[in-house]
Amino acid sequence: MTSVPSIDTGRGLTQVSSRAMTLLVSAVAAEALGVSPSQVSVDLAGDDGALDLTVRLLLADLPGGGDDTEAGTDSDSDSDDLQAGADETRQHIRDTVSELTGVRITDVTIRLTKTRLRLPLLGG
Amino acid sequence: MTGISPSTFPTSSTGGPEDTPAPVSDARGTTVINTSVIAKLVGLALRDVPGVHALGGTAARALGAIREALTTTDRSQGVSVQVDEGQVTVDLSIVAEYPVPLQQLADDARKAVILAIETLAGLQVPAVNVTINDVHLPEEPAEADEAPVQ
Numbered sequence: 001m002t003s004v005p006s007i008d009t010g011r012g013l014t015q016v017s018s019r020a021m022t023l024l025v026s027a028v029a030a031e032a033l034g035v036s037p038s039q040v041s042v043d044l045a046g047d048d049g050a051l052d053l054t055v056r057l058l059l060a061d062l063p064g065g066g067d068d069t070e071a072g073t074d075s076d077s078d079s080d081d082l083q084a085g086a087d088e089t090r091q092h093i094r095d096t097v098s099e100l101t102g103v104r105i106t107d108v109t110i111r112l113t114k115t116r117l118r119l120p121l122l123g124g
Numbered sequence: 125m126t127g128i129s130p131s132t133f134p135t136s137s138t139g140g141p142e143d144t145p146a147p148v149s150d151a152r153g154t155t156v157i158n159t160s161v162i163a164k165l166v167g168l169a170l171r172d173v174p175g176v177h178a179l180g181g182t183a184a185r186a187l188g189a190i191r192e193a194l195t196t197t198d199r200s201q202g203v204s205v206q207v208d209e210g211q212v213t214v215d216l217s218i219v220a221e222y223p224v225p226l227q228q229l230a231d232d233a234r235k236a237v238i239l240a241i242e243t244l245a246g247l248q249v250p251a252v253n254v255t256i257n258d259v260h261l262p263e264e265p266a267e268a269d270e271a272p273v274q
Contacts (some may be wrong), residue, residue, distance in 0.1 A: 007227065011238070012214075012251040014230040018221065023259040027222050037261055102227035 002044040004051065016101055018044060021051075028096045029055040030109075032089050034063040050104040053093065059112045078105055086110065148246060157245050159207055163200035164187045166214055169240035170203075173232050175224030177260040179203065182219050219258040230254040 006015040014025075022042045030037040039061045043054040090108040098105050146205030170176050184242045204215040214237055218228050234252040241249050 009231065009234065011249075012234055012253045013222045014227060014234075015253070015255045016226055017255060020226070020256045020259045023261065024222065024226070027259070027261050100223060100225050102225075 002046065002051070004044070004101075005047075005049045005103055014102075016103065021101060021103070024100060025053055025055070025093070025097055028100070029057075029093050032096075033057060033110075034094050035061050046106060052107045052109070053097065053105060054111060055093065056111045056113060059114050061076045062112070071088045135257050157247070159205045160200060161209075161213040162212060162214075162241060162245055162247070163205045165240050165244055166203045166205065166216070166237050167199035167201065169234055169236045170216070170218075173229070173236050175221045176218055176233065177221045178219040178258075180219075181257050189242045207247075210248065212241055212245075212249050214241070214249065216254045217231040218254060219237065219260055220256050222259050224260050226256050230256065 002018065004018060005018045006013045021044060023037070025042045025044075025067040026037040026040045029042065030040045033040070033055075035057060039057055041056040043056075044051055045054070091108060093108045094105045097103070100111045126142070167179060170179060181202070190256060200219040206213045206215075216237070218229070218233060220226055233254055237252045238249045241247055
């Protein structure tokens with residue numbers, strides 16, 4: 001898993017764990033997208049003191065996204081609506097995460113999916 | 125005069141809040157402050173820092189919950205103290221409240237720890253390393269029952 005860059009304050013290091021960063025990004029993205037944090041999945045990537053964020057969520061979980069059967073018919077308008085605010089949403093996530101963590105965020109990617117994979121629970 | 129006697133100090137550091145003494149000598153005796161006491165001071169100081177939800181990692185908090193059930197509380201949970209040549213280095217493991225700014229939280233925790241140790245124990249603190257190991261979300265369910273979206 002990608003480690004979050006630590007910050008040297010002069011009287012000690014401040015490190016944010018990957019788990020903490022992932023949860024925080026999930027919460028920020030969920031607020032921006034109008035869903036709950038449990039409906040959002042986050043990947044962290046990058047190095048050299050900066051991070052790239054990938055936020056995934058189910059299209060049907062978006063407000064107005066409808067259920068799976070309606071997602072096909074409504075997907076065009078939903079996509080248009082999302083596209084219209086996509087840049088603003090990504091900018092909001094980038095700015096808020098940077099402000100809350102002190103870590104530089106270089107890129108935010110939002111991926112909408114139509115299916116939810118149920119993975120076996122892993123320890124840790 | 126109260127001073128630190130490097131000759132009586134342990135040269136090796138501890139990996140946790142064990143009872144390696146931190147002696148302070150003066151002309152009429154030696155005061156020994158065990159590192160477990162310093163760790164407890166740190167834990168108490170952090171109680172008043174806004175945004176600190178808990179101390180320690182998942183395993184430490186699980187043990188802490190068992191201790192609380194047994195009506196004892198470990199104030200030094202999530203705190204590691206190392207004493208070397210009269211100087212104290214502290215490692216903290218913190219669960220932060222969302223949406224507190226994490227760097228500000230770490231700075232506040234660091235200042236509180238330095239103030240507590242320097243004021244109450246009279247020891248110098250060159251470094252307080254802070255790890256934010258988890259974030260507590262107010263609406264977070266007790267156990268996630270949704271699989272991650274891929």
